[in-house]
Amino acid sequence: MYSATLLEHFNHPRNVGEIPDSSVVVEASNPVCGDLMKLWATVHDGKIQSVKFKAAGCVPSVACGSWLTEAILSKSPAELSALTSGEIEAGLGGLPPASRHAAVLAVDALKRLLEQIRKSK
Numbered sequence: 295m296y297s298a299t300l301l302e303h304f305n306h307p308r309n310v311g312e313i314p315d316s317s318v319v320v321e322a323s324n325p326v327c328g329d330l331m332k333l334w335a336t337v338h339d340g341k342i343q344s345v346k347f348k349a350a351g352c353v354p355s356v357a358c359g360s361w362l363t364e365a366i367l368s369k370s371p372a373e374l375s376a377l378t379s380g381e382i383e384a385g386l387g388g389l390p391p392a393s394r395h396a397a398v399l400a401v402d403a404l405k406r407l408l409e410q411i412r413k414s415k
Contacts, residue, residue: 297387300357307356309363311346318414320406324399329355331403333363337411341370347403354389354396361385362400371408377401 296304313334321332329351336344345367347359361382366374379397383389389397 295390296353296357299385299387300354300389303357303360303386304353307360309346309360309367310348312348313344313346316344316346318407318410320403320410322399322403322406324351324395324402327351327395329396329399331355331359331399333359333403333407335366335407335411337414341368342366342374343368351399352393352396354386354393355399357386358382358396358400359403362404366404371411374404375408377404 313336316334317337319332319334321330323330329349331347331349334346335342345363347363349355349359365377365385379394379401382397382400383394
């Protein structure tokens with residue numbers, strides 16, 4: 295049902311937690327399933343220097359948050375603006391059709407993060 299990569303990210307999620315002195319904090323939710331994702335990031339020299347997340351939801355939501363934080367670290371907002379839910383799905387070895395909302399949630403959180411970074415300049 296779930297790929298080995300997805301299960302690895304769920305069982306051993308990367309970058310879980312909060313960053314007390316973060317540059318930006320955002321939250322995104324899926325009103326249909328109730329999943330919630332929150333991202334904290336520190337931006338320095340135009341790049342994301344540190345990022346952490348918390349997710350409340352299904353197994354794929356946690357895995358997508360973990361994968362996302364690894365993917366965006368050390369990148370600029372310009373490099374991240376085109377990241378898609380399909381890329382997150384592919385990075386995790388696929389998602390069942392009923393779980394694709396988790397990748398969309400992660401992209402929504404990323405879009406909010408990028409918007410807050412732009413506003414904070």
